[in-house]
Amino acid sequence: MALPLHDQARVKLPKDFLEWQECVIKFRRRGADFIPVIIDPVSVDLKTWTGIEREVVWAPQRGSQAIFLRCDEIEVLLEGNRGGGKTDVALMDFYAGVNKGYGTEWRGVLIRQTHPMLRDVIEKSKKLFKRLCPAAFYNEIKYMWEFPTGERLYFSHFNESRDFDNFLGHSYAWICWEELTRWPNDEFYKQMFSVLRSTMPGMPRKIRATTNPYGVGHAWVQARFHLYNWPQEGVILGPLIKGHEDKATGIKEADRRAIHSDLHENKLLKFTDPEYLSRIKQSARNKSEEEAWVKGSWDITAGGMFDDLWGLLREQITKPFFIVPHSWVIFRALDWGSAKPYSVGYYAVSDGTDLTFPDGRVMATVRGDMFRVGEIYGWKGQPNEGLRETATQIAHRIIEYEVKRGWRMQDGKRGRVRRGPADTGIFDKVNNNCIADDFEQPQLVWGVKFGGIVWEYADKGPGSREQGWAAIRKRMQAVMRPENGYREFPGLFIMQEENVVNHWIRTVPGLPRDEKKIDDVDTDAEDHVADECRYALRYEGGWFKRTSGRVSGM
Numbered sequence: 001m002a003l004p005l006h007d008q009a010r011v012k013l014p015k016d017f018l019e020w021q022e023c024v025i026k027f028r029r030r031g032a033d034f035i036p037v038i039i040d041p042v043s044v045d046l047k048t049w050t051g052i053e054r055e056v057v058w059a060p061q062r063g064s065q066a067i068f069l070r071c072d073e074i075e076v077l078l079e080g081n082r083g084g085g086k087t088d089v090a091l092m093d094f095y096a097g098v099n100k101g102y103g104t105e106w107r108g109v110l111i112r113q114t115h116p117m118l119r120d121v122i123e124k125s126k127k128l129f130k131r132l133c134p135a136a137f138y139n140e141i142k143y144m145w146e147f148p149t150g151e152r153l154y155f156s157h158f159n160e161s162r163d164f165d166n167f168l169g170h171s172y173a174w175i176c177w178e179e180l181t182r183w184p185n186d187e188f189y190k191q192m193f194s195v196l197r198s199t200m201p202g203m204p205r206k207i208r209a210t211t212n213p214y215g216v217g218h219a220w221v222q223a224r225f226h227l228y229n230w231p232q233e234g235v236i237l238g239p240l241i242k243g244h245e246d247k248a249t250g251i252k253e254a255d256r257r258a259i260h261s262d263l264h265e266n267k268l269l270k271f272t273d274p275e276y277l278s279r280i281k282q283s284a285r286n287k288s289e290e291e292a293w294v295k296g297s298w299d300i301t302a303g304g305m306f307d308d309l310w311g312l313l314r315e316q317i318t319k320p321f322f323i324v325p326h327s328w329v330i331f332r333a334l335d336w337g338s339a340k341p342y343s344v345g346y347y348a349v350s351d352g353t354d355l356t357f358p359d360g361r362v363m364a365t366v367r368g369d370m371f372r373v374g375e376i377y378g379w380k381g382q383p384n385e386g387l388r389e390t391a392t393q394i395a396h397r398i399i400e401y402e403v404k405r406g407w408r409m410q411d412g413k414r415g416r417v418r419r420g421p422a423d424t425g426i427f428d429k430v431n432n433n434c435i436a437d438d439f440e441q442p443q444l445v446w447g448v449k450f451g452g453i454v455w456e457y458a459d460k461g462p463g464s465r466e467q468g469w470a471a472i473r474k475r476m477q478a479v480m481r482p483e484n485g486y487r488e489f490p491g492l493f494i495m496q497e498e499n500v501v502n503h504w505i506r507t508v509p510g511l512p513r514d515e516k517k518i519d520d521v522d523t524d525a526e527d528h529v530a531d532e533c534r535y536a537l538r539y540e541g542g543w544f545k546r547t548s549g550r551v552s553g554m
Contacts, residue, residue, distance in 0.1 A: 010050040013039060017051075020062045027268055028055060034271050057131045058092060063265035064236050065089040069096060073240070074196075074254040075207040077180065077225050080261030081296035083269055083276055086210040087178065091125050093208055094153050094174050095132060103150040105200040108174030109167075111192075113159045113182050118143070121178060122155055158188050173198045176208040181215030184524030185384050186224065190246075207254075213298045216522045218510050220383035225258040227298040236260050260296065299509075305469055305521050305530075309476045310509035316479045318496045318505070322357050324348045324373055330407060332398070333536035334422035334455060335528045336435065337378060341386045343503065343532040344398060346374035346407075346417065350490075368490030370475065370537070376401055377503040377529070384526045391426070391438035395453045399445050412450040421539040422455035423531070458535035466519045468534025472508075475537060492537070503529050 014025060022041055027034040035055045043052035060066040068078050068089050078086050090110070097106040112118050125145065129136050135148045145153040153174075156166060175192050183189060189209075196205050211221060222228065226239050238258035245252050263269065269276050280293050299311075310317070324330060329349045336342055352367035376397055378387045389397075402408035408415040426435035440452035459468075475492030496502050507526045514520045521527050 013049050013051050023062045023066050024059045061265055064259050064261040068259050073257055075256035077209045077258040078261055079211050079258055081263050083263035084261030085266050086261050087121055090176050090210050098147050098151045099149050102203050105198050106151040107172050109154040109156050109172050110176045111156055111158050112178045115157045118155045164191050167195050170195050171197045174206045178210055180209040180211040181217040181221050184216045186220050213296050216512050216525050219526045222298050223383050230298045231260045305511045305513050306509050319493050321497045327351050331418040331420035333420045333532045335532040336423040336426050337386045338388050339386050341379040341528050343528040344376040345372055345532045347536050348373045366487050366490050371493045373495045391435045395439050396443050398453050399443050399450045412448045419454045421458035421535040424457050424460050459538040468538055471537040
C-alpha cells in the first residue's frame with residue numbers, strides 16, 4: 001500500500017535497480033516511525049536512468065526477503081540467523097495473494113507448536129495488515145484475518161497428533177510453519193500437504209516455513225533441504241531439490257528449496273536497534289554458539305549438548321580410515337530401535353601404541369583412547385525413521401559387516417570383536433523370551449553357520465544419562481593436545497570414511513539440550529547414536545568382568 005509521494009523530484013536509480021526493483025532503497029524517519037522508500041515503478045525512465053521516490057507501508061529489503069516473495073516452488077524454507085525479518089516477509093507472502101481475484105479460495109494458515117507462541121506473530125500481523133488494508137478485520141475468537149475481498153488467514157497450533165483433527169476437511173492454498181526446527185520430526189509437516197488444495201485453477205499453492213538453524217528438529221530440516229556446509233558466503237538461494245522421492249511412501253515430492261536470511265540484510269536495524277548485533281555476540285556462550293546465532297551455521301546447534309566442543313575440536317576428533325592395530329581391543333555397542341533407528345557402533349580401545357594412517361602419518365595415542373571405527377545404522381534414509389528389522393535380521397547384518405571388515409573369520413568360529421553393552425530393554429522377557437535371546441541364535445550367512453551376537457547390560461541406572469553425556473564431553477575435550485605438552489587423558493575419536501555417511505557426525509554434534517533438564521539431551525531428537533556412544537563410554541573395560549549374570553567374553 002503506497003503512501004503519498006514525498007517528493008516529485010527525480011532521482012538517479014541504484015546501479016542494481018533492475019535486480020532489486022520495488023525493494024527498499026532507504027528508510028525515512030517520520031516521528032517515531034521509519035518509513036520504507038522505494039522507486040515508484042511507474043515513474044522509471046530507463047533512458048535517463050531516473051525515477052521518483054515513493055514512501056510505502058512495507059516493501060521487501062534486498063536479498064532474502066525479495067527472493068522469498070519471488071519463489072515459485074511449492075515448498076520454500078526461509079532460514080537464517082536472528083534479526084533477518086523472516087516473520088514479516090512470511091506474513092507479506094500471504095498478503096501478496098490478497099485482492100488478486102482469488103477471493104475466498106485464497107485461504108491460509110500460519111502454524112506454531114502452541115497457541116501462546118503465536119502472540120508475537122499475531123501482533124506483527126495487526127501492525128502490518130491494518131495499515132495495508134484498514135478494512136481488514138481480525139476475529140479475536142477465531143484467530144483469523146478476513147479481508148474485504150474474502151481472503152482469510154488463520155493462526156493455529158499443531159503439537160500432537162490429535163491436533164490434525166482441527167484441519168481435517170479444510171482446504172488451504174497457503175500453509176506456513178513458524179520456527180520449523182521446533183518440531184522433532186516431519187510427521188506433522190507432511191500431514192499438512194493433504195490439505196494444500198483448492199478448486200481454483202492457476203492459483204498458487206504454497207508451503208512456506210521459517211526457522212533458525214537450531215532446535216530439536218535440526219537434523220530432519222537440514223536433511224530435507226540439503227543444508228550441509230551451509231550457509232555459503234554470498235549465497236542466498238539454496239539448492240533446488242527436484243524430483244525427490246519420499247523413501248517411506250515412494251511418492252514423488254514437489255520441488256523445494258531453502259533461502260538464507262542474514263541479519264545484515266536488515267538495514268532497518270541500523271536505526272531501530274544499532275546495538276543488536278553486539279548484544280547477540282555478547283550473549284553467545286562460546287564461539288560455536290556465536291557461529292549459529294550470527295552466521296546461521298547449520299553445522300552447529302546453538303546451545304546444544306556438544307556443539308561448542310565440536311566447533312572447536314572437529315578437526316582433532318575426526319580421523320580418516322585406518323586399520324585397527326592388532327593389539328587394540330574392539331567391541332560393539334547397541335541402541336535398540338524398530339520404528340525408530342537402531343545403532344550399532346564399533347569401538348577400538350588403544351593400548352597406548354602409535355596409530356599409523358594409510359598415508360604414512362603417525363598419531364601418538366594415550367592408553368584408553370577410544371576410536372569409533374564402524375557403525376551399522378538402521379534407518380530408511382530419512383532422519384529418525386527406522387527399518388523395523390528383527391533382532392535376527394540385525395544379527396545377520398552384524399556378522400556380514402564384521403566379516404567384510406576383516407574382524408570375523410569366514411569359518412564362523414573366530415572373531416575379533418568382543419561383546420559390549422546394549423539398551424537394557426532387549427533383555428525384557430515377554431512369554432519367556434526376549435530380544436537378546438533372538439540375537440544369540442546362530443546365523444547362517446553365505447552358507448556358513450556363525451554364532452549369534454551376545455550383549456551385556458548397558459548402564460541405565462539413576463543419573464546414567466547425564467553421566468553419559470558428561471563422559472562424552474570429557475572425552476571430546478581430551479583430544480586437544482596442550483601447547484608444548486602431551487595429552488594425559490584418553491579421548492574419543494571418530495573414524496570418518498570418505499563418501500560414507502557417518503551417523504555420529506550427522507546426529508551427535510547438533511543434539512539439543514532438553515529445555516527443562518539442561519544436563520540432558522532432548523529425547524525427541526535423533527539421539528540413537530549418542531545413546532549407543534554413552535553406553536560404550538560407561539561400559540569401557542566391562543568385558544573383563546562379570547556383568548548382570550552374563551559372563552563376558554569373545
